[in-house]
Amino acid sequence: MAVIFLxxxxxxxxxxTLNNDAEFKLAARLMSEDVLLEVGDSSCIVRVREGxxxxxxxxxxSDDHWSFxxxxxxxxxxxxxxxxxxxxxxxxxxxxxRGNLQIMGNLEVAFAYYWAMNxxxxxxxxxxxx
Amino acid sequence: MAxxxxxxxxxxxxxxxxxxxxxxxxxxxxGIPLLCQHSxxxxxQQWRHVxxxxxxxxxxxxxVPDLPYHGKSQPPGSVEWWNEEYRLTRSFxxxxxxxxxxxxxxxxxxxxxxxxxxxxxxxxALEHPDEFRAVIGLEAVLRNEEVPLDYWDHPRISNNxxxxxxxxMMAPGSPERYKWETMWGFSQGGPSVLKGDxxxxxxxxxxxxxxxxxxxxxxxxxxxxxxxxxxxxxxDTRQLAEQIKGAKYTEMKGIGHLSLCENPETLKxxxxxxxxxxxxx
Numbered sequence: 001m002a003v004i005f006l007x008x009x010x011x012x013x014x015x016x017t018l019n020n021d022a023e024f025k026l027a028a029r030l031m032s033e034d035v036l037l038e039v040g041d042s043s044c045i046v047r048v049r050e051g052x053x054x055x056x057x058x059x060x061x062s063d064d065h066w067s068f069x070x071x072x073x074x075x076x077x078x079x080x081x082x083x084x085x086x087x088x089x090x091x092x093x094x095x096x097x098r099g100n101l102q103i104m105g106n107l108e109v110a111f112a113y114y115w116a117m118n119x120x121x122x123x124x125x126x127x128x129x130x
Numbered sequence: 131m132a133x134x135x136x137x138x139x140x141x142x143x144x145x146x147x148x149x150x151x152x153x154x155x156x157x158x159x160x161g162i163p164l165l166c167q168h169s170x171x172x173x174x175q176q177w178r179h180v181x182x183x184x185x186x187x188x189x190x191x192x193x194v195p196d197l198p199y200h201g202k203s204q205p206p207g208s209v210e211w212w213n214e215e216y217r218l219t220r221s222f223x224x225x226x227x228x229x230x231x232x233x234x235x236x237x238x239x240x241x242x243x244x245x246x247x248x249x250x251x252x253x254x255a256l257e258h259p260d261e262f263r264a265v266i267g268l269e270a271v272l273r274n275e276e277v278p279l280d281y282w283d284h285p286r287i288s289n290n291x292x293x294x295x296x297x298x299m300m301a302p303g304s305p306e307r308y309k310w311e312t313m314w315g316f317s318q319g320g321p322s323v324l325k326g327d328x329x330x331x332x333x334x335x336x337x338x339x340x341x342x343x344x345x346x347x348x349x350x351x352x353x354x355x356x357x358x359x360x361x362x363x364x365x366d367t368r369q370l371a372e373q374i375k376g377a378k379y380t381e382m383k384g385i386g387h388l389s390l391c392e393n394p395e396t397l398k399x400x401x402x403x404x405x406x407x408x409x410x411x
Contacts, residue, residue, distance in 0.1 A: 027290075084302050087358045090386070091298025094360035111287045115294035 003077045004128045005037050005044050011056040017123055018053045024123065025051055028116035033109055035117070036060070036069035039077050043069075046120070068105035070117070076100045080121070081128040092117060137181040137194075139202070144233045146198075146226045149209060153230065154202035155195040159187030162263070162409060163236040166194045167227065169245035169390065170218075170331055171292060171324030172315040173201025176244070179394035185402060189409045193239070195230050197223075199323050216326035220334040223250055228261055240408055244268035244390040245361075246331040252344055252351060252374060253337070259348040264408045266352045266401075268389050269362040272370045273336040282325035292324050293317040299387040301358035304396075312388045337370065346376030350411075352404050353377055356385035378404075 004010050018024050029051040037044050045066055047055040057064070072080065072095065079089035080101065088098040092114065095101035103110050110117070136158035144153055156174055158181045166177045174194040181192050196203040197218070205211040227250075231239055241262045243251050251267030281287060293313035300309050316324070344351060351374055355367035364381040371379035382389060385396045 087363075088360050090300075090302055090358060090360070093295045094298040094358075097360045107281060108284065108286050111281050111284075111291045111295075114291050118294050118297045 003039055003074075003081060004124050005046070005056060006039060006042055006058065008058060010127065011044070011058065014124065014127055015053045015056050017127060018120060021119065021123060024116060024119045027119050028113065031113050031116055033067040033113065034065060036066040036071075036105075038069055038071035039074050048116075066105065068103060068107065068110040070101060070103055072101035081125045083125070083129045085125075091121060135178075135182060136187060137178060141202075142230075142233055144226075144229045146229050147222060149206050151198045151206050151226075152204065153195055153198065155193055155230075156181060157191060157193045158182065159190050159192045161189045161191055163231075163234075163239035164190040164192045164405075165227065165231060165236065165239040165241050166192060166390075167241070167243040167247035167250070168194070168196070168200065169243075169247060169388065170327035171319045172312075173197075173203075173318070175201070175315050176312070176388075176391040179391065179397075180401075183394075183398065185398075186405060189405065190240070193234070193236070197226065199320060199326070201318075216320070216322045217329040218246075218327045220250075220253065220330050223247075223330055224253060224257060227254065228258060231261060238263040240264045240266065240405075242266040242268070243270075245387065246327055246335070248362075249274075249331065249335045251353075252341060252370070252377075253335075255346070255349040255351050256337075256340060256344045259345060262349050263411070264350040264352065266354070266404060268354050269356070269359055269367070269387055270353050270370055271335075271362045271366040272341060272373065273338055274332050274361075276332050279325050279328050279332070282328060283322045289317045289319065289321065292319065296388060299360060300392040301356065301384055301386040303384050304386065304393040308392050308394065312391050315391075337373070341370060341373035342375070344374045344377075346374065350408070351377040353379045354382055354389070354400055354404075355379075356382045356387060356389045358384070358386035359389075361387050 031048045035046045045057045045060045137156040139156040168176045173196045177194045248267040248270040251265040255265045293316045353371050355364050371377045382400045
């Protein structure tokens with residue numbers, strides 16, 4: 001099963017859910033950044049402007065830019081998005097510590113909006129298992 | 131009629147390494163002194179569930195100090211601390227706990243710590259076997275791999291980061307209200323405090339070649355680590371336990387790195403048999 005953020009049939013649902021989620025709106029309220037989500041060689045860009053997810057762009061091109069990326073293998077994303085993830089796959093920090101995902105690029109921005117990214121991952125997990 | 135919490139708080143002045151500190155602590159219960167030390171980057175509020183547990187309070191006098199620079203224990207008044215970077219050293223940490231115990235006249239307290247203060251538990255057994263009746267280390271490891279620390283105190287990154295970073299350190303099944311309460315504690319620390327505490331945790335904590343010298347016949351050592359702990363994994367703590375002859379190691383199922391406060395019911399299930407055993411010693 002494709003991860004939700006690479007599924008063309010579900011990215012709009014993901015975008016709408018994020019934009020209607022009270023916690024994400026609070027955590028991302030000052031965020032205007034592009035985030036690259038990578039599954040092996042596949043990826044998408046989540047564009048956020050002043051806390052609103054304006055676009056989830058599948059298969060970004062070489063002229064697309066992003067502030068930071070969150071990368072994991074398909075096997076790791078599968079565990080990260082399980083309804084009750086196993087040890088060391090419970091989220092961003094646990095994954096980073098154990099080498100199960102990488103956050104790269106502008107880490108100042110990534111860590112400034114860590115709360116928003118936590119919530120985005122939680123919502124992706126909810127929708128992945130709906 | 132008003133409902134009061136069991137924990138009562140007050141301040142005590144103690145001198146550590148020739149500097150006087152005004153130290154806030156809370157206590158509750160009667161019996162054997164149980165000295166509970168909070169984790170890196172937070173304060174004594176983490177132990178509120180242990181402080182308020184009837185079964186524990188019937189056997190133990192629970193004491194919870196805020197380390198200087200944490201919670202209500204402000205930086206010292208006699209030092210221009212704003213001109214220097216805050217760093218917790220192992221020697222200060224150990225001396226603080228011994229001085230705190232002496233100042234209150236505690237008779238061989240049981241020590242319990244979590245995360246960085248859990249790592250300190252074997253050190254106390256090693257260096258002060260006559261001061262403590264037993265030590266309990268939650269999430270203790272032999273040593274920690276050094277990691278970059280600059281982002282933990284950065285002018286463009288708020289304390290939100292410290293709180294958010296703790297979210298996945300806890301188990302997915304731990305109650306959400308306790309996970310958020312735990313994160314709230316991490317968001318309240320002074321900006322430089324978590325990074326300064328990590329100086330001990332990542333740089334000075336190293337029991338390699340020392341753990342074998344701990345004499346558990348003088349001070350029993352109990353080590354407990356959560357199944358979901360990514361920082362001190364059950365395997366990491368098991369390796370430490372194997373170095374300490376006679377140490378008792380338990381993996382706690384369904385709990386993560388902040389076991390002292392993320393799921394009080396689960397912690398108690400593992401902790402209470404140990405506290406009962408120590409009380410009978």
